[in-house]
Amino acid sequence: xxxxxxxxxxxxxxxxxxxxxxxxxxxxxxxxxxxxxxxxxxxxxxxxxxxxxxxxxxxxxxxxxxxxxxxxxxxxxxxxxxxxxxxxxxxxxxxxxxxxxxxxxxxxxxxxxxxxxxxxxxxxxxxxxxxxxxxxxx
Ligand code: DQA
Numbered sequence: 423x424x425x426x427x428x429x430x431x432x433x434x435x436x437x438x439x440x441x442x443x444x445x446x447x448x449x450x451x452x453x454x455x456x457x458x459x460x461x462x463x464x465x466x467x468x469x470x471x472x473x474x475x476x477x478x479x480x481x482x483x484x485x486x487x488x489x490x491x492x493x494x495x496x497x498x499x500x501x502x503x504x505x506x507x508x509x510x511x512x513x514x515x516x517x518x519x520x521x522x523x524x525x526x527x528x529x530x531x532x533x534x535x536x537x538x539x540x541x542x543x544x545x546x547x548x549x550x551x552x553x554x555x556x557x558x559x560x
Pocket of ligand 1: 496
């Protein structure tokens, strides 16, 4: 089983960025714990602040990964192009958010990913990723 994790803009600052919302762990630290817990899964991790690079990565892993977990961060709410990229591939995509976007500002209620995702895991803190991995094992 291989799972690609794709993180969007500002998620490189996890651990430092608004820790009251996003927690105090860096993603690298969290990824170590995921790899320890799921030893049989091969994780391919990618983060970019640039929309086109995220799209290139979706194209790259989107025909070979068993699953993609994507947290497109703010691009979730704006990017028709990321939604179209997900429509263009064959790997199932799970939309992840650390915070509950529906309990926040109205502009975070719109997602271009949700209609083209297999499922959504939102609002469980950084463990949304872990729950996403568990959903791939069913
Ligand atoms: C986020 C929620 C988005 O609204 C926000 O722009 C982010 C992070 C989350 O994981 O909670 O950058 O995707």
